[in-house]
Amino acid sequence: MNDLRVILFYKFVRIENPEKFVKEHLKFCKNLGLLGRVLVSEEGINGSVAGTAEKIGEYEKYLKKDQRFSDMVFKEDPVVEIPFTKMKVRLRKEIVTFGKKVDFEKKGEYILPEKLKEMYENKEEFIILDARNYYEYKVGRFKNSVHLSIKNFREFPESLKKIKNLKNKKIVTYCTGGVRCEKASSYMKENGFKNVMQLKDGIINFGKQFPDTYWEGKCFVFDKRLVSKINTNEKTISNCEICLKPSDLYRNCRNLNCDKLIIECLSCQKELNGCCSQECLLDFRKQCIQKAMKNQGRKILGAITN
Numbered sequence: 493m494n495d496l497r498v499i500l501f502y503k504f505v506r507i508e509n510p511e512k513f514v515k516e517h518l519k520f521c522k523n524l525g526l527l528g529r530v531l532v533s534e535e536g537i538n539g540s541v542a543g544t545a546e547k548i549g550e551y552e553k554y555l556k557k558d559q560r561f562s563d564m565v566f567k568e569d570p571v572v573e574i575p576f577t578k579m580k581v582r583l584r585k586e587i588v589t590f591g592k593k594v595d596f597e598k599k600g601e602y603i604l605p606e607k608l609k610e611m612y613e614n615k616e617e618f619i620i621l622d623a624r625n626y627y628e629y630k631v632g633r634f635k636n637s638v639h640l641s642i643k644n645f646r647e648f649p650e651s652l653k654k655i656k657n658l659k660n661k662k663i664v665t666y667c668t669g670g671v672r673c674e675k676a677s678s679y680m681k682e683n684g685f686k687n688v689m690q691l692k693d694g695i696i697n698f699g700k701q702f703p704d705t706y707w708e709g710k711c712f713v714f715d716k717r718l719v720s721k722i723n724t725n726e727k728t729i730s731n732c733e734i735c736l737k738p739s740d741l742y743r744n745c746r747n748l749n750c751d752k753l754i755i756e757c758l759s760c761q762k763e764l765n766g767c768c769s770q771e772c773l774l775d776f777r778k779q780c781i782q783k784a785m786k787n788q789g790r791k792i793l794g795a796i797t798n
C-alpha cells in the first residue's frame with residue numbers, strides 16, 4: 493500500500509510578486525504529482541497538499557529551501573486515500589479571509605499543547621475560544637469551549653460583541669492549524685481583549701501529542717474527508733440533522749440548488765438520496781427528469797439531422 497499523507501501549513505511572510513510565485517509553485521506541485529489547495533497572497537502562504545510520503549517530503553524540502561519558509565511547520569496526517577481531486581494554487585487578497593487589517597505585532601502569545609493540557613489539568617481559570625465556524629465546532633471541540641456561532645471567519649470581528657464581557661479574562665483561541673488564530677488573536681488584542689493567547693499550530697498539533705484528553709469528537713477539515721480523527725476512541729458528539737441519531741457524517745445536499753452542508757447519517761442519506769429534505773429530494777428528481785428529457789431530445793434531434 494502507498495504511504496499517503498496530507499499536510500497543512502501556513503506562514504505569514506511578505507511575498508513579492510505573488511502572481512509569479514503562484515505560477516511557479518503550481519508548476520512545481522504538478523510536476524511532483526501532488527494534489528491539494530494552496531493560497532498565496534502578498535501576506536503569505538496557506539495550504540493543504542496531499543501525496544505519497546516521498547513526494548510530500550520533497551515538497552517540504554523545496555519550501556524550506558526558500559528562506560522565507562525555512563521555519564515553516566508542516567502538520568502531517570496519514571490518509572488511506574488522497575482527499576483532493578485537483579492541484580490548485582490560487583492568488584488571493586488574504587491567505588485566510590478576515591476582511592480586517594490586523595497588526596501581527598500585537599498577536600496573541602503562542603501556547604503549546606502541553607501548556608494547554610496543563611491549564612486544563614490544573615483547572616486554571618481561562619476561556620477556551622473556538623475561532624472556527626459553527627459547523628466545525630459542532631462535530632468536535634475542546635472541552636468547555638466557547639464559540640461565536642459564525643458561519644464564516646469574516647463574521648469573527650463583528651461577533652466579538654457577544655463576548656465583550658470577557659475582555660479582562662484569560663483567553664486561549666484555537667483553530668484547525670493555527671492560521672486563523674494569528675488574525676483572530678491580533679484583532680482581539682487590538683480591540684480591548686487584554687489577555688489573549690493562541691494555541692500554536694492548532695487542533696491538529698494538539699491531537700498528535702495528546703489524543704483522548706481534552707478534545708471531544710472529530711476535527712472538521714476542508715478536504716474530501718470533511719472530518720479527521722483526533723482521538724483513538726470513536727465518540728460522536730453530534731447528531732444527524734434529520735433523524736437526530738448520533739452522526740458526524742457531513743455532506744452537501746445533493747440538490748445543487750441547495751448545496752447545504754449538513755450532518756446526515758447513512759440511513760437518512762439513503763432515504764433522501766443524499767438530499768437534506770423531502771423538498772430538496774423532489775427538486776433533485778425534477779432536475780434529473782429535465783436532464784434526461786433534454787438528453788433524449790438531443791438524441792432524437794441527432795437522429796433526425798443525421
Ligand SMILES: [Zn+2]
Nearest residue numbers: 732735757760
Ligand atoms: Zn439520520
Ligand SMILES: [Zn+2]
Nearest residue numbers: 745750768772
Ligand atoms: Zn437541500
